[in-house]
Amino acid sequence: MPDGRIKEMDRADKFLWTLVIVLVVAAIGVASWWWLSSADNGWVCQNNQWVKLGNPTTAMPTTACTSSDNQNLPEGRGDVTGSGAIEWSEALSLIKNCEALRVSQTHDLNVDMWLKDGRQVWTVEPAIDTVVKEVQRLTKCGNIPISTE
Secondary structure, eight states: OHHHHHHHHHHHHHHHHHHHHHHHHHHHHHHHHHHHHHHTSEEEEETTEEEEESSOSSOOOOSOOOOTTOTTOOSSTTSSTTOEEOOHHHHHHHHHTTOEEEEEEOTTSEEEEEETTSOEEEEEOSSTTHHHHHHHHOGGGOOOOEEEO
C-alpha cells in the first residue's frame, strides 16, 4: 500500500510540474507576441514630423516633434562654421525663408535657432513673443517647433 501512495504522489508531482512549465511557456509566448506586435504600432518622430508606424491605436501626438536623429542639429553653440550671434533682422530673414528647423525663446528676449544647414544662431528679439508670432504666421514653412520658458 505505501508503494501505491508514492506512485500517486509521483504522478501528481509530474502533473503539477508539467502544468507549471506549460503555463510559463504560454505566458512567455503571449508576452512575446504582445511585445512584437505593439513594437510596430505607434508614432515616431522623423525629420521633425510625426510619422505613423504600423497601425497605432492612439492619435498623433500634439507635442512638438524634434527628431534626435536629424543631422542638422548641432550639439552646442559654435559647433558648425557660421554659427553664432546674428542681428534680429537676419533672424527674421532666416525664418521667412524657411531655413529655421527649430526655435527656442526665453523671457529675457534671447532667441536660439537651429537651422536646416546645421548652424545654430542666436539673437535678441525686440519684444517678448515676437519670434513666436513670426513663426506661427508662416504656414508655408510647415511645422517649426518652438520652445519657450
